[in-house]
Amino acid sequence: xxxxxxxxxxxxxxxxxxxxxxxxxxxxxxxxxxxxxxxxxxxxxxxxxxxxxxxxxxxxxxxxxxxxxxxxxxxxxxxxxxxxxxxxxxxxxxxxxxxxxxxxxxxxxxxxxxxxxxxxxxxxxxxxxxxxxxxxxxxxxxxxxxxxxxxxxxxxxx
Numbered sequence: 322x323x324x325x326x327x328x329x330x331x332x333x334x335x336x337x338x339x340x341x342x343x344x345x346x347x348x349x350x351x352x353x354x355x356x357x358x359x360x361x362x363x364x365x366x367x368x369x370x371x372x373x374x375x376x377x378x379x380x381x382x383x384x385x386x387x388x389x390x391x392x393x394x395x396x397x398x399x400x401x402x403x404x405x406x407x408x409x410x411x412x413x414x415x416x417x418x419x420x421x422x423x424x425x426x427x428x429x430x431x432x433x434x435x436x437x438x439x440x441x442x443x444x445x446x447x448x449x450x451x452x453x454x455x456x457x458x459x460x461x462x463x464x465x466x467x468x469x470x471x472x473x474x475x476x477x478x479x
């Protein structure tokens with residue numbers, strides 16, 4: 322457990338080091354996702370980062386496929402419009418930080434996590450070949466943490 326003694330810059334650096342340890346398997350997981358066949362009706366994808374504001378403070382990254390005829394079907398494991406899934410990036414392997422890093426609004430830990438996760442995930446996506454992904458794909462942080470700025474993950478335009 323990382324005690325609540327780090328200054329924001331130290332916390333950001335420590336969190337980034339934790340993410341860097343996960344980079345190799347995360348890049349492999351993204352590459353596997355990018356290789357999956359896409360249903361012809363999918364028009365775009367959106368990646369959402371959830372920063373772990375709820376207890377337990379576990380961050381997650383989900384991808385959402387969108388098209389004209391979105392549907393919900395938990396028995397269909399293919400990629401179709403309306404399909405959403407968590408990307409298995411190994412974030413559960415991050416060091417455990419004191420919960421005050423997540424809950425102390427004056428500290429701003431959720432914004433720091435959002436910024437670090439966004440930059441790290443975008444880099445993993447691009448290293449896995451995602452810039453050439455055939456779908457327009459944006460990365461956003463859920464609830465606007467970290468400044469709320471979207472990152473374009475693929476060259477394809479909407």
